[in-house]
Amino acid sequence: MTNVTDQDRVVIFDTTLRDGEQSPGATMTHNEKLEIAELLDEMGVDIIEAGFPIASEGDFKAVSEIAERSKNSRICGLARANFADIDRCWEAVKHAEKNRIHTFIGTSPLHRAIPNLTMDEMADKIHETVSHARNLCENVQWSPMDATRTEWDYLCRVIEIAIKAGATTINIPDTVGYTAPVESADLIKRLIETVPGADEVVFATHCHNDLGMATANSLAAVAGGARQIECTINGLGERAGNTALEEVVMALRTRNDIMPWHTGIDTTKIMHISRRVATVAGFPVQFNKAIVGKNAFAHESGIHQDGMLKNRENFEIMRPEDIGLSGTSLPLGKHSGRAALRDKLETLGYEVGDNQLKDIFVRFKDLADRKKEVFDDDLIALMSLDDDDDRLQLVSMKVTCGTGGQAESTVELEFDGKDVIATEHGDGPVDATFKAIRAIYPNKAHLQLYQVHAVTEGTDAQATVSVRLEEDGMIATGQSANTDTVVASAKAYIHALNRLIMRREKTGPGADTREISYKDLT
Numbered sequence: 001m002t003n004v005t006d007q008d009r010v011v012i013f014d015t016t017l018r019d020g021e022q023s024p025g026a027t028m029t030h031n032e033k034l035e036i037a038e039l040l041d042e043m044g045v046d047i048i049e050a051g052f053p054i055a056s057e058g059d060f061k062a063v064s065e066i067a068e069r070s071k072n073s074r075i076c077g078l079a080r081a082n083f084a085d086i087d088r089c090w091e092a093v094k095h096a097e098k099n100r101i102h103t104f105i106g107t108s109p110l111h112r113a114i115p116n117l118t119m120d121e122m123a124d125k126i127h128e129t130v131s132h133a134r135n136l137c138e139n140v141q142w143s144p145m146d147a148t149r150t151e152w153d154y155l156c157r158v159i160e161i162a163i164k165a166g167a168t169t170i171n172i173p174d175t176v177g178y179t180a181p182v183e184s185a186d187l188i189k190r191l192i193e194t195v196p197g198a199d200e201v202v203f204a205t206h207c208h209n210d211l212g213m214a215t216a217n218s219l220a221a222v223a224g225g226a227r228q229i230e231c232t233i234n235g236l237g238e239r240a241g242n243t244a245l246e247e248v249v250m251a252l253r254t255r256n257d258i259m260p261w262h263t264g265i266d267t268t269k270i271m272h273i274s275r276r277v278a279t280v281a282g283f284p285v286q287f288n289k290a291i292v293g294k295n296a297f298a299h300e301s302g303i304h305q306d307g308m309l310k311n312r313e314n315f316e317i318m319r320p321e322d323i324g325l326s327g328t329s330l331p332l333g334k335h336s337g338r339a340a341l342r343d344k345l346e347t348l349g350y351e352v353g354d355n356q357l358k359d360i361f362v363r364f365k366d367l368a369d370r371k372k373e374v375f376d377d378d379l380i381a382l383m384s385l386d387d388d389d390d391r392l393q394l395v396s397m398k399v400t401c402g403t404g405g406q407a408e409s410t411v412e413l414e415f416d417g418k419d420v421i422a423t424e425h426g427d428g429p430v431d432a433t434f435k436a437i438r439a440i441y442p443n444k445a446h447l448q449l450y451q452v453h454a455v456t457e458g459t460d461a462q463a464t465v466s467v468r469l470e471e472d473g474m475i476a477t478g479q480s481a482n483t484d485t486v487v488a489s490a491k492a493y494i495h496a497l498n499r500l501i502m503r504r505e506k507t508g509p510g511a512d513t514r515e516i517s518y519k520d521l522t
Contacts (some may be wrong), residue, residue, distance in 0.1 A: 010261045011228040012251065013204065014040050014245055015049040016277060017062075018078055019256065020236035030062050035501045036233075036277060039067040041268040045230075045245075045296040047100060049076045053092035054085045060092050067096035074098035076141065081105035081129040090136040101133040102171075104143035107158055108150045119154060126158050127165050141169040143206065148172070148179040154248040157197050163197040167229060170201050174217060177210025177240060178471030181220035188224030204228035207243045209235060214243040214288075219251060222261055233277040234292065236296040240405055246270045246291040246323070254318050271324035297328050302337025309339055326473070332379075334368040341379075348503065375477055376503065391416055392441055397431045399486055411436035411490065420471060429486045434493055445500060449477075452485060466493040469500060476500040 016116060019031055020026060025367055028036070031426070033051070040048050050063040059111035059413055067075040067281075075096035079085035081103055093099040105126060112122055126142070133140045142162040144150060159170055163402060183288070188205065192198045205228070207214040218229045222518070237242035249265045257263070286406040287294040293442045297320040299305050307314035332344060338361055344410060352360065363382050368374050395415040401407035406425040409432035413420055422439035426432030449468035464481045465488040478495030482488035 008261050009227065010222055010251070010263050011046045011202065011204075012044075012245065012263050012265060012455075013049065013076075013230045014045045014232060015206075015230055015242070015442050016040070016232040016236055016245075017066075018051050019238060020232040020281065021051070021243055021283070022238050022363075023236055023283065025281055026236060028280050030058060030065075032280040032349040033062045034069070036064060036273070036280065038069070039227065039269070039276060040233075040275045041070055042266070043273060044264045044266050045073050047074045047076050047266065047346045049102060049230075050079060050093075054079065054088040058456045060088065061512065062082065062213075063092040064094075064095065068336035070096050070098075074139070075099055076100035076102050077105045078197055083129070083132055083238050086129060086133045086136065090133075091123075093137070098139075099137060100139040100141055100169075101137045102141040102143065103129055104145050104171075104173075105129075105191050106146050107144035107155065108146035110149065111146045117255055118193075123158055127161050130162050130167050132164035140167050141171055141204070142167040143171040143173050145173055146175040147455070148174045148183070149176070156191065158192060162198065163201055164194070168201055169204055170519040171206050171228070171328070172221070172226070173206040173216075173230075174208060175206075176215060177208035179207075179217055179460055180211075180213060181216045184217040185220040185224035188221045188226045192225045202227050203245075204230055206230035208238065209240040210244060212321040214241070215251065217241040218248055219259065221261070234274055234283065234289070236277065236281060236283060244290070248273060250291050250318060250323070252320070267322050268324045290322060295471070297325060298331050299328070300331050300333045301335045302340065305340035305343075306337055309343055331366065332364070332374040333372065334365065336364075336368070336374075344376070348379060375475060378477075384467060390494075392437075392494050392498055394487075394491055394494055395419055397433065397436075397487065397490055399428045399433065401432075407432040409436045410431040413437065414442050414492070415440060430489045433486055433490050437490065437493055437497070441497060443471065443497065443500070445471040445476075445497065448475070450489075452489075463488050465489045467492040467496045469493075469496045471500055474500060475505050476503065 017036060019479060029147050036050055037050060052057040053060040053063050063077050066296040072205055075093050075410060076510060077089040077093045079089040080103060086101060086103055088238050089101050104114065105122065114515035118382060121229045130140060130142050131333050144155060144158055147155060177496045188203055192203060203226045205226045207217040222229065229243060229248050231243040231245040231248055233245055235241040249263055249267060251520045252259050252261050252263060253267065270462055276287060290296060297316065298368050299308050305316050309329060338357060341361055341364055342352065342357055360382055367378060395412040397409065397411045399407065407429045408423065408425050409429060410421065411421040413435060420440045424432050424435035424439055447465065448470050451466045453464045463485040464479065476496045478492040478499065480488045480491035480495060
């Protein structure tokens with residue numbers, strides 16, 4: 001992009017810690033808020049709305065500490081249109097190197113009825129409270145809540161009052177996700193052209209996603225002249241959420257041909273903070289979510305996979321590396337074709353001829369019809385690697401557990417033809433057993449999944465245990481069934497480890513598990 005000017009700069013205002021946390025069930029701890037604020041600060045977010053200081057003592061402390069610790073971002077707090085809220089907000093943000101007070105009031109007919117104020121009474125209140133905020137802080141944002149359902153003449157009137165009272169940013173919220181892109185652009189454009197003093201302030205947009213148009217409405221508002229977008233990580237927020245930070249940032253980056261605006265966001269940090277917010281807020285990201293969803297850079301269709309292998313621009317308009325991913329994923333399933341299967345086998349270390357590929361492809365399709373996704377270790381099994389070649393095999397195990405202390409597990413494995421015994425303690429019999437197995441076969445595999453399902457009814461039901469392990473980007477699954485759940489767990493874990501060993505021996509020069517021998521463990 002060339003000829004970038006200040007007018008092309010879009011300010012990113014992130015309200016994950018305020019509006020995002022208002023999602024039912026998304027409350028974050030003090031330390032989690034500090035962590036997310038630090039990540040936002042590092043990513044280059046211009047303004048962090050750190051919370052609603054008067055809402056609770058905990059929120060006040062979090063905003064205060066974020067204000068003190070911020071290195072780059074401007075720290076903002078939210079306040080209703082009363083002196084107590086505004087004073088409390090200022091106390092929380094005043095120690096930030098760059099700070100802001102954001103005060104608001106509902107201006108639509110529905111929202112004016114809540115405090116039972118006339119138009120004139122509300123206008124007076126806006127003048128008093130914005131003036132008070134400006135006397136405390138030189139950077140003041142004012143929002144007419146439910147602006148998109150406020151009468152046009154009244155909206156112009158109260159915005160002019162707020163500007164005269166000292167507001168430096170005027171935010172136009174689509175509080176209930178009611179508007180459409182063409183209306184969003186027109187509203188901002190008309191306000192800038194109509195309201196006296198509008199050229200002296202920054203207009204912002206805050207869009208909710210009730211009709212699924214938050215990002216489109218925000219980008220349309222920028223086209224109309226807004227230069228601040230309010231958003232959250234993963235679109236977290238009230239009801240259906242807000243404009244998602246990752247969506248507007250990547251849209252501006254990807255379509256700068258028709259949207260010649262830019263932000264200062266380090267996009268390579270997007271995926272990391274997306275996953276962290278999903279974890280601490282307890283809101284998993286849907287698989288098909290734009291930019292950060294698990295399937296956003298995944299291709300299962302055979303036609304798409306073949307096109308991706310030839311040139312990934314065929315089916316990707318942005319690079320996964322740009323948001324911090326290592327690359328594209330080509331998950332194998334029933335829609336996958338021979339090209340993707342051959343490519344995957346080659347990455348696993350298998351060279352296959354055309355005739356062999358035909359045979360494997362038939363078995364692969366049969367398996368894919370029975371499974372949602374075919375994992376790498378499934379393919380290894382298809383390549384006829386016999387379980388008799390497993391380097392780790394369970395010989396015996398004994399577990400002691402109860403209320404008297406930690407569980408103890410003694411496991412005997414046959415490892416490379418030698419019997420090795422280890423005893424470990426843990427938080428329950430399964431934990432102790434897995435630790436004993438790791439003591440016999442040291443590994444850095446991360447346990448991604450542990451599931452137990454009862455196959456039949458009754459106390460003697462057979463339990464099927466599934467285990468998924470990840471190590472250095474390689475994933476292996478193991479499964480076993482037994483009437484003893486702990487035994488089934490041990491066998492499933494060992495099964496997954498054996499599959500990891502197979503993969504390492506195929507694909508990991510220098511990391512071959514053959515380097516670990518029995519004598520190293522004695």
